[in-house]
Amino acid sequence: MRFDVRALRRTVLDMAYAGKTGHIACAFSLIELLAVLYRSHLSYDPKDPMNADRDYLVLSKGHGVMAQYACLAEIGWISPGDLGRYCSDGTRLTGLADPHVPGVEASTGSLGHGLSVAVGLAMAAKRRGTGQRAFAVIGDGELNEGAIWEALLFAAHFRLDNLIVLVDENGFQAMGRTEEVMRLGDLPAKFSEFGFDAADADGHDEDAIDDALHRFSQRPNGKPKALVAHTVKGKGVSFMENDNRWHYTRLTSEAYERAKSELAGVYPR
Amino acid sequence: MRDAFSRALVSAAEKDERIVLLTGDHGYALFDEFRARVPAQYINAGVAEQNMVGVAAGLAKAGYKPVVYGLSSFVPIRVLEYLKLDVCYEKLPVLIVGDGAGFVYSILGVSHQSAEDVASVRALPNVTILSPADAWEMQASMAYALTSGSPIYMRMGKADLGPVHRGIVTLREGALLGLRAGAARLAIIGTGSMVHAALDIGEEFDASVFSAPFLKPLSTDQVVRICEDSDHVVVLEEHSIYGGLGSAIAEIAGWLAPTRILRVGVEDRFSATCGSYRHLLSEHGLDEASIRSRIRRFIQ
Numbered sequence: 001m002r003f004d005v006r007a008l009r010r011t012v013l014d015m016a017y018a019g020k021t022g023h024i025a026c027a028f029s030l031i032e033l034l035a036v037l038y039r040s041h042l043s044y045d046p047k048d049p050m051n052a053d054r055d056y057l058v059l060s061k062g063h064g065v066m067a068q069y070a071c072l073a074e075i076g077w078i079s080p081g082d083l084g085r086y087c088s089d090g091t092r093l094t095g096l097a098d099p100h101v102p103g104v105e106a107s108t109g110s111l112g113h114g115l116s117v118a119v120g121l122a123m124a125a126k127r128r129g130t131g132q133r134a135f136a137v138i139g140d141g142e143l144n145e146g147a148i149w150e151a152l153l154f155a156a157h158f159r160l161d162n163l164i165v166l167v168d169e170n171g172f173q174a175m176g177r178t179e180e181v182m183r184l185g186d187l188p189a190k191f192s193e194f195g196f197d198a199a200d201a202d203g204h205d206e207d208a209i210d211d212a213l214h215r216f217s218q219r220p221n222g223k224p225k226a227l228v229a230h231t232v233k234g235k236g237v238s239f240m241e242n243d244n245r246w247h248y249t250r251l252t253s254e255a256y257e258r259a260k261s262e263l264a265g266v267y268p269r
Numbered sequence: 270m271r272d273a274f275s276r277a278l279v280s281a282a283e284k285d286e287r288i289v290l291l292t293g294d295h296g297y298a299l300f301d302e303f304r305a306r307v308p309a310q311y312i313n314a315g316v317a318e319q320n321m322v323g324v325a326a327g328l329a330k331a332g333y334k335p336v337v338y339g340l341s342s343f344v345p346i347r348v349l350e351y352l353k354l355d356v357c358y359e360k361l362p363v364l365i366v367g368d369g370a371g372f373v374y375s376i377l378g379v380s381h382q383s384a385e386d387v388a389s390v391r392a393l394p395n396v397t398i399l400s401p402a403d404a405w406e407m408q409a410s411m412a413y414a415l416t417s418g419s420p421i422y423m424r425m426g427k428a429d430l431g432p433v434h435r436g437i438v439t440l441r442e443g444a445l446l447g448l449r450a451g452a453a454r455l456a457i458i459g460t461g462s463m464v465h466a467a468l469d470i471g472e473e474f475d476a477s478v479f480s481a482p483f484l485k486p487l488s489t490d491q492v493v494r495i496c497e498d499s500d501h502v503v504v505l506e507e508h509s510i511y512g513g514l515g516s517a518i519a520e521i522a523g524w525l526a527p528t529r530i531l532r533v534g535v536e537d538r539f540s541a542t543c544g545s546y547r548h549l550l551s552e553h554g555l556d557e558a559s560i561r562s563r564i565r566r567f568i569q
């Protein structure tokens with residue numbers, strides 16, 4: 001499985017167009033994070049999404065779920081037919097992450113839930129000594145939620161060094177720039193202060209993400225890990241990048257075609 | 270009753286290492302035995318109830334059987350959405366214990382009193398609600414809860430009122446427990462702390478008296494029978510009259526066996542004064558004298 005980021009974005013675009021939904025830019029910013037995780041870091045059985053020995057990936061930022069659906073479709077846990085019927089009547093792929101979909105671990109449309117569930121999963125693995133890891137992808141807007149900080153304190157206190165938090169720091173939340181809505185400050189410093197082994201990287205540089213995650217895995221130092229990934233909301237389609245309207249806006253046929261042409265081909269890696 | 274809770278929990282945890290206790294920094298003295306006997310299964314999650322419920326969900330997904338303990342004002346009220354999405358939606362085997370329900374924390378004020386917990390949780394799918402009245406019901410409730418394999422909310426109210434049963438009781442899902450058969454066509458149904466009052470008052474009126482250890486589900490057939498055998502039904506609970514046991518009984522009666530029902534509980538108001546537990550019951554008209562007087566007017 002290649003998890004080609006341009007192909008994944010095309011899948012997201014097709015889903016959003018078929019489903020007449022928003023949250024396109026929210027999914028585009030975390031494509032590389034998920035691609036690297038599924039390609040190189042998550043341990044899973046392609047034949048069994050519920051395999052008890054799997055690493056856990058909790059997409060706490062549930063409104064980015066189209067990016068995850070695209071990856072799950074590539075693994076084969078979601079069918080192309082399901083993707084094509086996204087958000088249509090009577091179907092199972094909802095517009096926000098839902099744990100009844102194979103490969104989705106928690107209900108995270110409401111923000112501030114997934115990280116705690118991931119912490120519980122990490123704790124379970126730690127108690128049993130299974131070596132499983134729990135990855136949680138959270139949004140920077142999601143850091144407004146108090147429960148996130150409760151979970152960070154807990155993870156550090158219980159020395160859950162098998163927990164890896166990835167922050168999709170695209171600088172926007174629903175109603176504007178994070179800097180304007182709720183200033184977050186220096187996130188790597190905040191995570192460090194909370195007892196995490198923290199790093200940052202360009203969230204669209206797959207090699208940089210890969211390196212950072214590899215470095216984490218070489219440091220079982222009792223500290224949970226946090227990678228603050230600097231991303232661009234709407235990454236990959238020029239007219240969506242850093243334009244927060246694409247948090248909500250539905251694709252017209254013209255916008256769809258323009259975006260599709262920009263995403264043609266294979267991303268040169 | 271709290272001893273019965275602790276005994277049942279310690280005993281189950283010693284036999285099954287998947288049982289882990291999470292507390293939101295509450296339970297002073299209550300968990301001494303647990304911490305001494307199974308320290309590795311004790312997790313103080315700090316004063317952070319939302320995260321605690323999410324962590325419990327993660328542990329449950331990975332095969333553990335978490336017991337989440339807090340005061341009912343916080344667990345389940347403060348964490349209601351976490352209970353809904355992280356636990357109930359996935360039908361995870363998490364036992365939520367809400368201690369100090371009703372007016373147990375009479376002197377601490379409204380922040381620590383809860384008369385809305387059952388109403389809130391009842392509307393969530395996939396959850397069973399237990400409300401034991403004494404140590405015997407607690408023992409049976411814990412046995413039920415720790416083997417159910419699905420979400421449970423157990424409401425623990427005033428716990429030192431003594432027994433209402435003479436010995437071991439067996440719980441059948443949704444069933445009320447008959448405590449007294451009366452000659453009058455009056456039934457009194459109580460739950461939790463109010464079962465004691467139901468028994469006392471039942472004597473005076475020669476009423477049939479029932480305890481409701483299950484608040485959800487409730488046996489529709491049994492409630493219908495009670496309503497059909499009675500001209501008047503009184504429901505006693507240390508909880509709001511909206512959404513609790515009285516509402517649940519009235520919902521069934523109104524649908525299948527209309528009869529006159531008096532819901533005795535908290536009347537859509539917060540406590541206005543501070544004082545002892547008995548003082549708070551009186552303030553809310555839940556002392557026995559007030560209840561007797563209301564029943565006399567009701568059956569006239």
